[in-house]
Amino acid sequence: MKPTLYTSLSPALLHLYNARSAIVVIIDVLRATSTICTALYNGAKYIIPVDNVPRCIEWGKQIECVTAGERDGRIAEGLEHGNSPYEYSREFIAGKTLVLTTTNGTRLLYMAIEKGAAKIITGSFPNLSAVCDYLIAQQHNVILACAAWKDKVNIEDTLFAGAVIDRIKDHFLLDCDASQIAASLYNEAKDDLLGFMQRKNASHYHRLSGYGLEKDIQYCLTEDVANVLPFYEEGKLIIRKQ
Amino acid sequence: MKPTLYTSLSPALLHLYNARSAIVVIIDVLRATSTICTALYNGAKYIIPVDNVPRCIEWGKQIECVTAGERDGRIAEGLEHGNSPYEYSREFIAGKTLVLTTTNGTRLLYMAIEKGAAKIITGSFPNLSAVCDYLIAQQHNVILACAAWKDKVNIEDTLFAGAVIDRIKDHFLLDCDASQIAASLYNEAKDDLLGFMQRKNASHYHRLSGYGLEKDIQYCLTEDVANVLPFYEEGKLIIRKQ
Numbered sequence: 001m002k003p004t005l006y007t008s009l010s011p012a013l014l015h016l017y018n019a020r021s022a023i024v025v026i027i028d029v030l031r032a033t034s035t036i037c038t039a040l041y042n043g044a045k046y047i048i049p050v051d052n053v054p055r056c057i058e059w060g061k062q063i064e065c066v067t068a069g070e071r072d073g074r075i076a077e078g079l080e081h082g083n084s085p086y087e088y089s090r091e092f093i094a095g096k097t098l099v100l101t102t103t104n105g106t107r108l109l110y111m112a113i114e115k116g117a118a119k120i121i122t123g124s125f126p127n128l129s130a131v132c133d134y135l136i137a138q139q140h141n142v143i144l145a146c147a148a149w150k151d152k153v154n155i156e157d158t159l160f161a162g163a164v165i166d167r168i169k170d171h172f173l174l175d176c177d178a179s180q181i182a183a184s185l186y187n188e189a190k191d192d193l194l195g196f197m198q199r200k201n202a203s204h205y206h207r208l209s210g211y212g213l214e215k216d217i218q219y220c221l222t223e224d225v226a227n228v229l230p231f232y233e234e235g236k237l238i239i240r241k242q
Numbered sequence: 243m244k245p246t247l248y249t250s251l252s253p254a255l256l257h258l259y260n261a262r263s264a265i266v267v268i269i270d271v272l273r274a275t276s277t278i279c280t281a282l283y284n285g286a287k288y289i290i291p292v293d294n295v296p297r298c299i300e301w302g303k304q305i306e307c308v309t310a311g312e313r314d315g316r317i318a319e320g321l322e323h324g325n326s327p328y329e330y331s332r333e334f335i336a337g338k339t340l341v342l343t344t345t346n347g348t349r350l351l352y353m354a355i356e357k358g359a360a361k362i363i364t365g366s367f368p369n370l371s372a373v374c375d376y377l378i379a380q381q382h383n384v385i386l387a388c389a390a391w392k393d394k395v396n397i398e399d400t401l402f403a404g405a406v407i408d409r410i411k412d413h414f415l416l417d418c419d420a421s422q423i424a425a426s427l428y429n430e431a432k433d434d435l436l437g438f439m440q441r442k443n444a445s446h447y448h449r450l451s452g453y454g455l456e457k458d459i460q461y462c463l464t465e466d467v468a469n470v471l472p473f474y475e476e477g478k479l480i481i482r483k484q
Contacts (some may be wrong), residue, residue: 153420178395180442200422
């Protein structure tokens with residue numbers, strides 16, 4: 001019997017799925033989970049995800065680390081670094097600890113912890129293959145959990161769920177309309193993800209490009225440029241060797 | 243300035259949108275909103291939607307009416323009629339009052355009432371044109387509210403939202419990724435909605451076809467065969483003349 005795969009298109013739908021018996025993949029393409037794999041790929045020691053800005057500042061006082069965070073697409077007040085993968089070059093982040101809080105991605109990660117998820121990893125296009133290889137190898141139930149935007153379903157996280165499904169569907173039972181919808185969307189978009197986001201006037205594309213962050217968007221939609229697997233363990237995201 | 247159009251893919255997401263300033267379109271293609279327009283089209287005096295089976299039975303004792311309801315795709319215990327549009331022929335329903343409760347559709351309608359929706363109508367493929375004509379004429383904000391299946395996003399309600407968007411998008415601001423996703427899905431499926439549901443192994447298709455209800459599904463996906471506009475007013479769904 002194959003394990004099951006479900007897609008939760010919004011954090012407000014996560015409670016409908018049984019996280020206790022599943023690997024939960026946290027998906028926040030623009031930009032938390034793209035930045036997380038990038039920082040680890042570039043040698044960050046580990047990442048401490050936190051769910052609010054004051055806690056992030058507090059960590060900064062207690063340990064030697066880089067504190068970073070974003071609210072509504074901009075660097076959060078009181079923090080020095082933001083949520084752009086381009087901030088976390090090897091020169092800057094190698095050997096350092098990153099403490100990170102974001103509007104949607106880290107909040108969803110904390111929801112998955114509270115719901116007792118069996119395992120938690122993070123995924124985005126820059127580590128698509130690492131995610132798929134891991135999920136196929138584990139032969140365990142999966143929930144693809146989209147971070148969305150303040151609970152509103154978004155295109156980019158749905159596209160990433162679709163990309164994963166496209167690659168691993170033969171290994172899972174897919175009795176889940178949301179997964180079929182995600183896979184359909186990805187199949188329409190896959191030849192030109194950025195162009196698709198532009199044509200569909202994706203709300204987050206619009207928001208970030210308004211801040212001059214088109215380069216970030218292009219990076220976050222590029223496959224396997226930071227192909228490591230961030231794995232949540234005892235309060236930290238670390239690289240999981242497969 | 244054009245009015246806005248949003249799509250809520252699940253009742254669990256409805257709170258994200260401002261129902262007070264919008265026409266809320268209740269969408270439960272399989273089968274509540276298909277059956278509602280069919281019964282009215284065939285001459286039902288009006289329909290009283292109720293949110294639970296005991297209340298439905300209670301109405302049956304108090305007024306002369308047909309009590310009908312469905313739970314998990316079958317006729318609910320204690321009620322004589324179910325949720326199939328084929329039960330409500332002109333011969334049977336003309337001039338009668340129908341009291342109806344369903345798993346998802348009537349529950350969502352009650353949520354919309356509680357949220358203070360400015361206006362509530364119901365939509366499905368059998369009354370697609372009536373819905374679109376009304377929404378274009380009103381020039382008011384719109385929420386396309388999918389009933390889903392126990393809060394899980396489903397294909398058929400998403401497809402209907404996409405069909406509406408496909409026809410009326412030029413009249414509205416569409417700053418809503420869920421609407422874009424629905425429109426994309428519909429565009430992929432529109433030449434053969436039933437075949438699409440089969441190919442995607444839509445969970446509700448699977449459920450109903452297991453009960454021998456393929457004919458119902460085919461009907462519920464057919465445009466404009468019961469093209470009236472059910473409008474909610476003072477506890478009743480009645481035909482709104484446009």
